């Protein structure tokens with residue numbers, strides 16, 4: 001579904017550029033939930049940004065559903081792939097109502113039956129039509145993230161890129177959003193590529209995870225091996241120990 005081959009990216013900077021992704025190879029199967037974990041600055045979000053077209057000038061290959069993304073326009077890509085960000089407040093236009101926020105992608109694509117599609121997307125994320133006239137600031141953090149997820153699924157994409165989708169939320173709400181994502185993954189047979197620094201979140205949702213350090217993937221681990229501590233790389237062991245010692 002997603003094939004990332006020898007992906008490298010140099011961030012342009014004043015004077016000289018800085019390598020932030022180095023020879024990344026990741027294959028995500030159809031319907032799989034694949035995680036990216038690693039310390040801050042290791043390059044997790046940058047991989048999503050290359051896929052979403054926010055970073056340009058990378059080297060290597062990225063193919064989605066067998067087609068190189070270098071050959072697809074951003075508009076075409078948005079039919080297949082949508083992104084959910086860490087901070088739903090920043091991701092939703094503050095002066096647009098929820099109705100407008102959800103209507104916008106449908107209007108851009110010129111899709112019919114907008115009211116029905118909005119109704120279904122809201123229902124799928126556990127909200128109802130009473131939210132439509134409201135503005136993002138009138139919603140709780142969890143409700144805002146539900147709206148961001150509704151906006152991501154409203155065009156029926158196959159893939160959702162999730163960038164720390166629960167880390168800006170209160171602990172009590174994090175599990176609700178994780179359960180919603182798990183249920184949507186199952187019901188809509190979505191493929192997820194999810195960034196998190198939290199191994200607990202990854203273990204809850206993802207079947208496999210790539211462990212990243214300083215712009216490289218150090219190993220790819222299956223969920224069962226992660227839970228059992230069956231990992232080979234020292235860095236993954238230290239991440240596991242850290243996660244364990246915080247509980």
Ligand SMILES: Nc1ncnc2c1ncn2[C@@H]1O[C@H](COP(=O)(O)OP(=O)(O)OP(=O)(O)O)[C@@H](O)[C@H]1O
Pocket residue numbers: 011020038039040041042043044045046047195197
């Ligand atoms: N727009 C940018 N301009 C300059 N450097 C950037 C930019 N975006 C990312 N970087 C650098 O690229 C590297 C990788 O960043 P990235 O955000 O991908 O890491 P991350 O693993 O997602 O970290 P975090 O968990 O903190 O979000 C870091 O060194 C970061 O400082």
